[in-house]
Amino acid sequence: MEKTILVVEDEPTIQSVVSKYFKAEGFNVITADDGFIALEKFNSNDIDLICLDIMMPHIDGWTVTETIRETSNIPIIIMTALSSEEDILKGYSYRIDDYITKPFNPKILVAKAKSLLHRISSSNLEETKETLHVGPIELNTETLLVKVDGKTIDISRTEFDLLKFLINNQGEVCTREKILEEVWGTSGVETRIVDTYIKKLRKLLGLHSRIIKTVFGLGYRFEVDK
Numbered sequence: 001m002e003k004t005i006l007v008v009e010d011e012p013t014i015q016s017v018v019s020k021y022f023k024a025e026g027f028n029v030i031t032a033d034d035g036f037i038a039l040e041k042f043n044s045n046d047i048d049l050i051c052l053d054i055m056m057p058h059i060d061g062w063t064v065t066e067t068i069r070e071t072s073n074i075p076i077i078i079m080t081a082l083s084s085e086e087d088i089l090k091g092y093s094y095r096i097d098d099y100i101t102k103p104f105n106p107k108i109l110v111a112k113a114k115s116l117l118h119r120i121s122s123s124n125l126e127e128t129k130e131t132l133h134v135g136p137i138e139l140n141t142e143t144l145l146v147k148v149d150g151k152t153i154d155i156s157r158t159e160f161d162l163l164k165f166l167i168n169n170q171g172e173v174c175t176r177e178k179i180l181e182e183v184w185g186t187s188g189v190e191t192r193i194v195d196t197y198i199k200k201l202r203k204l205l206g207l208h209s210r211i212i213k214t215v216f217g218l219g220y221r222f223e224v225d226k
Contacts, residue, residue, distance in 0.1 A: 050068070137167070148204070159201060
């Protein structure tokens with residue numbers, strides 16, 4: 001089934017080139033020139049993934065991301081000239097799925113999108129057990145819902161995949177590099193991204209945050225106290 005990409009970019013040349021490369025790979029492409037139009041297009045179309053600029057007129061990319069995350073876990077790739085570590089970490093704090101800085105090779109952007117969509121598709125197809133129960137956590141791999149102490153929590157797709165990975169490897173030390181490879185599909189990303197997402201997961205788990213234990217110098221271990 002043809003996947004639909006929403007490309008949100010106010011620079012006509014970049015928008016055109018990115019759209020061209022996605023179409024060449026068999027994707028359906030919908031475009032938007034600013035954040036307001038992006039939200040309209042998102043709400044009126046069946047979108048599979050969003051490539052989103054940050055610095056745009058009317059509504060910026062951060063606001064678009066925050067608004068979408070109120071109702072959807074759709075994959076979001078930020079494409080922006082904001083390249084500082086602070087900006088990148090800010091992006092992941094908004095629960096995006098990937099971040100690419102301008103100028104970039106459109107082939108790399110398309111590859112990131114394909115990898116992300118493949119990971120999501122494979123996760124849905126290969127999961128044989130619909131619900132995972134571990135301690136106070138209930139994780140439904142079909143609906144992508146997570147409950148803690150019976151209450152549904154608001155969680156992004158990447159946060160969901162990270163939590164599922166930790167649960168499936170409970171009791172084992174998961175290095176940051178291994179987490180990047182298995183959850184993000186790459187090892188070529190700053191490992192601090194993992195720390196940012198672990199911090200967010202702990203916040204979501206509330207009183208049960210200690211389930212995710214830090215193994216200093218290595219990574220993390222998911223362990224339910226008996």
